[in-house]
């Protein structure tokens with residue numbers, strides 16, 4: 655089995671567990687929508703073959719899977735729900751268990767300590783981290799701390815959640831740090 659069929663087959667297997675699971679996991683049922691969003695973000699970041707990629711709050715792991723399987727990237731990510739139902743099954747089906755840690759992204763430590771530098775750091779649909787609760791200074795610090803993990807050609811792709819993000823709150827900071835590349839999406843360079 656090749657290409658996206660393999661991804662969707664794995665997702666469908668994991669969905670079997672979802673059907674009678676807790677309500678907070680129901681959003682996974684829109685797999686195609688989230689796979690499509692991941693593909694868009696990968697494109698907006700200009701992700702290239704063989705790059706080293708990190709996904710903060712990687713959720714179901716679709717973005718990492720696409721980067722690895724379609725672009726031959728080296729991939730890592732974190733999600734505090736790493737061991738929880740659905741996530742665990744998905745990571746196993748997608749062969750991502752070894753790439754994802756349970757690190758909790760925070761202002762001072764957005765990524766776990768590592769000597770490795772990343773070409774692309776994704777933080778998509780990220781209101782959960784604290785955006786919206788943070789001051790503009792705290793938001794700036796978070797981005798600057800993320801930048802320390804970038805390679806010289808590195809980029810950060812942020813995608814905010816439409817329903818909760820108050821874009822105005824960080825507008826000046828976002829203008830200084832990077833550029834808007836699509837609705838709700840910002841690209842920040844090393």
Ligand SMILES: C[S@@+](CC[C@H](N)C(=O)[O-])C[C@H]1O[C@@H](n2cnc3c(N)ncnc32)[C@H](O)[C@@H]1O
Pocket residue numbers: 688710711712713714732733734735757758759760777778779782783
């Ligand atoms: C709505 S999902 C988005 C998943 C994925 N980034 C996407 O765009 O489809 C948000 C994810 O962020 C994770 N998360 C919440 N707080 C986090 C934190 N402080 N650090 C890392 N991940 C976090 C949640 O467990 C959840 O899986």
